Amino acid sequence: MVEIDDIDHRVLELLREDGRRTFSEMAERVGLSVAAVKRRVDRLRELGVITGFTARIDYAKLGWGIEAFTELRYAGSTPVSEIVRTATGAPEVQAVFTIAGDPDALIHIRVRDLDHLQQVIDGLRRTGNVTGTKTLLVMGSWTREAGVALRGRSAEARGRTRR
Amino acid sequence: MVEIDDIDHRVLELLREDGRRTFSEMAERVGLSVAAVKRRVDRLRELGVITGFTARIDYAKLGWGIEAFTELRYAGSTPVSEIVRTATGAPEVQAVFTIAGDPDALIHIRVRDLDHLQQVIDGLRRTGNVTGTKTLLVMGSWTREAGVALRGRSAEARGRTRR
């Protein structure tokens, strides 16, 4: 585990909120010079704490309005690698979480409509050793946008609800 | 739903992969001028397709090594707003998905260790009208990093497994 001080945490929080913040803006907010903030960000990347930057995209605006989680159960003999391989195969699958216990995996799916969802699930059921599925259809979602409670204390939670 | 052409999709994919790509780099990759790419990114932001930029952080490196999903069941009379309000209260809760059917919500939790997880779940059970929980402990995860299958065709899936 990596050693991180309070200022690093604030920098991470700022970059969580807006990954394109400039060094000068962050410098002002955390009370350090631009060079010092850059050095910290560089270090956080070298340490692997910051693994990259990405754009937040509203997929519903692009017509991918349906979101679901599907629990997958596999035949007892199925190795985890096989579970991940089959589940990641469908392009609609956004994330795969392998689970201790029952179910064996939870996958996050994004699709255009319910018909499309049906097709994706049917595809999964036909794949590999899937013995059962249970799908949770997402009605609304909220995501913590500011950095997690990085220090175990309540960081400000700014988020939004959709739909 | 928003009108988006192939080049816009490629720009989105590039920004999904790396939210700090420069206009000149993207211009080269999609075969347009810098000015044209900037105009497209500006438009995608105005349309609300790109909602922002954020840093990817490896929370395990910060000591938040345990991830779980918890299904929540609430008393029948509980309004959705109340579900979201109580579930988002704990700083360890990263995301809340309200669900059509049973369970009523699925929440994504990140904690330091199993003791901590126990505390968070106990807290939720004591809150509001929670009538039951089921927790799925995450052993490993894979996330699609490139932009989704934005056109319904299989976009290249570059991801990674953890743990």
Place this chain on the structure above:
DNA sequence: ACTGAAATTTCTTTCAC
């Protein structure tokens, strides 16, 4: 709509202290 280019401003990077 996009190109190419110029002018301006801002951000990044580096280095001496």
Place this chain on the structure above:
DNA sequence: GTGAAAGAAATTTCAGT
């Protein structure tokens, strides 16, 4: 850690295609 200087990139604008 700071401050300053140099280099790179972003932004803005515009005539031309």
